[in-house]
Amino acid sequence: MSKPEADQGGRFAYPGLDRVIHERARLSILTSLISHPDGLSFTDLKQLCALTDGNLSRHLQVLEEADLVGIVKGFDNRRPQTLCRISSSGRRRYSDYLAVLDQLLHDAAAMARPEIAEMSA
Amino acid sequence: MSKPEADQGGRFAYPGLDRVIHERARLSILTSLISHPDGLSFTDLKQLCALTDGNLSRHLQVLEEADLVGIVKGFDNRRPQTLCRISSSGRRRYSDYLAVLDQLLHDAAAMARPEIAEMSA
Numbered sequence: 001m002s003k004p005e006a007d008q009g010g011r012f013a014y015p016g017l018d019r020v021i022h023e024r025a026r027l028s029i030l031t032s033l034i035s036h037p038d039g040l041s042f043t044d045l046k047q048l049c050a051l052t053d054g055n056l057s058r059h060l061q062v063l064e065e066a067d068l069v070g071i072v073k074g075f076d077n078r079r080p081q082t083l084c085r086i087s088s089s090g091r092r093r094y095s096d097y098l099a100v101l102d103q104l105l106h107d108a109a110a111m112a113r114p115e116i117a118e119m120s121a
Numbered sequence: 122m123s124k125p126e127a128d129q130g131g132r133f134a135y136p137g138l139d140r141v142i143h144e145r146a147r148l149s150i151l152t153s154l155i156s157h158p159d160g161l162s163f164t165d166l167k168q169l170c171a172l173t174d175g176n177l178s179r180h181l182q183v184l185e186e187a188d189l190v191g192i193v194k195g196f197d198n199r200r201p202q203t204l205c206r207i208s209s210s211g212r213r214r215y216s217d218y219l220a221v222l223d224q225l226l227h228d229a230a231a232m233a234r235p236e237i238a239e240m241s242a
Contacts, residue, residue, distance in 0.1 A: 012153040013171035017145045024138045031229055032133040050131035098229055101222055108152055108219055 016100035020066045025051055025059045030094050033086040042082040137221035141187045146180045151215050154207040163203040
């Protein structure tokens with residue numbers, strides 16, 4: 001059996017996988033918003049993320065309270081519209097989160113090819 | 122404002138982010154186990170994932186019920202030991218999950234550099 005080294009405590013804990021961002025619906029929302037820097041309407045966001053009105057509202061509220069997105073009530077051709085945008089803090093934290101995902105993928109890929117893991121050790 | 126095309130419904134929904142695997146502690150457990158094909162003791166796993174006894178037990182139970190890991194009670198030098206291994210089905214589903222993560226990272230990277238996204242469209 002492979003024995004982990006003593007200094008490997010928490011080696012696979014990935015504390016950087018921020019729970020506010022990691023939740024699937026919220027990850028979906030943030031990825032949509034990062035790709036639309038000018039913002040997305042509630043309706044477009046709902047469609048891109050395949051979420052119900054209730055779920056999208058609930059998760060947007062969590063993201064807004066965490067200062068990851070900003071929600072602006074406005075008008076589009078005189079019709080009331082909710083516009084959602086990722087905040088600058090959201091952009092930074094989403095980017096930090098992605099770096100951890102990237103690390104996880106590298107870890108998993110290295111494990112699948114132990115000779116490469118040994119080469120890079 | 123960027124308007125998503127009609128055929129982009131669910132474009133950022135990532136349904137392949139299987140909730141059983143996506144939960145952070147379970148993702149941590151599976152990444153540890155994929156890297157230790159001979160299995161890990163409960164104690165080593167707890168340390169690698171920085172989890173408490175209670176949390177590790179709870180998440181291992183979820184993973185075992187989903188047929189993603191196998192848990193064998195055995196002995197190590199006459200001391201009782203719980204050995205955890207990723208199952209072949211777990212290996213397959215974890216790999217499918219990673220492919221979706223990889224897609225998400227590519228999506229996010231493309232969005233950060235729209236000229237690249239356009240080149241690959």
